[in-house]
Amino acid sequence: MNPTAIAYLAAGFGSAAVTFSAAFGISKLASAAISGIARQPEAAGDIRGAMIITAAMIEGVALLSVVICLLLGFK
Amino acid sequence: MITQIVEHASEHGEAVQQAAEHAAEHGESGVGFIMHHIMAHPVIKLPTVYGIDLSVTNHVLWMWIVSALLILGFYVAFRKPKLVPHGLANALESLVVFIRDDVIMPNLGHEARAYAPYLLTAFFFIMLCNLAGLVPYGATATGNIGVTATLALFTFFVVQIAGVRKHGFLGYLSTFSPPGIPFLLKFIMIPVEVISMITKHFALAIRLFANMIAGHITILALLSVIFLFKNWLVSPFPLAIILFSAILEVLISLIQAYVFTILSAVFISASVAEGH
Secondary structure, eight states: OOHHHHHHHHHHHHHHHHHHHHHHHHHHHHHHHHHHHHHOGGGHHHHHHHHHHHHHHHHHHHHHHHHHHHHHHHO | OHHHHHHHHHHHHHHHHHHHHHHHHTTOOHHHHHHHHHSOOEEEOOOEETTEEOOEEHHHHHHHHHHHHHHHHHHHHTSSOOSSOOTHHHHHHHHHHHHIIIIIHHHHGGGHHHHHHHHHHHHHHHHHHHHHTTSTTOOOGGGSHHHHHHHHHHHHHHHHHHHHHHHOHHHHHHTTSOTTSOTTTHHHHHHHHHHHHHHHHHHHHHHHHHHHHHHHHHHHHHHHHHHHHTOGGGTHHHHHHHHHHHHHHHHHHHHHHHHHHHHHHHHHHHHHOOOO
């Protein structure tokens, strides 16, 4: 099988897996944060700060994989 | 059966590759068009010294422009500081106060004074670099892995220096081995702590780079849809989505500068934290 074809295939499947897992992580985080804010509206600022840091961590891992997929797709 | 499928797929792959090469030759490939826009290309040609190309690329040029704008903007705004600022000084002061009170102070507390200058400089530089990619003829310097890696290295060194300043050299080294754990566990814990110290900053560089590059690739890929259809009648639909992406990009530019600053502050505060 042609290496280029395998690379395109890997990039496609990889980006699908990345989207799936990042969406899962972010959605769990957001649901927990929103219910936290709904229960304790006075803690909204603290919860938002913690949420952004955690979201950035999830996003960092996801974007690392995106970079790998881009390298596979463009080379 | 499987070999037939594999052979068919391989032929198909070759056909795709040939089509891509054909398109690239005629300048119709979206990939070539995108790569040209997001990669650094030299603006001023300079000679190569010891294998290092010293040419001034568009990213370097835009970093200079951003630095000049920052120095000039802050100089003009705070040349004659007033108690109640207005205009540019007001806008800059509100941003500085937001970063100082909402990002630096909660994380660093009474150590904030020492690290606020670095974190604020990083914030404003990254924010303007991110936004520079959205103006015509602009280039996003933070969409270059070299730039973001340098910024992350700055944070890395600031974190190390902060730890050494707080605990002393040996004291800082001893924070890599948390007290109160069994002796054998130290053989696992110390490498994990050292690796996490490196990965955190590596992720910092990748996050900013990938966010900036991903936004530009999205916009350019949508733009190349017009060229793929070769018909100007389709152009309103990509343009509507591009407008949305561009506005999202403004938001992401600000959020990523904020995230870089807050994560740097968190890493510094973890480094200067007192042991339990």
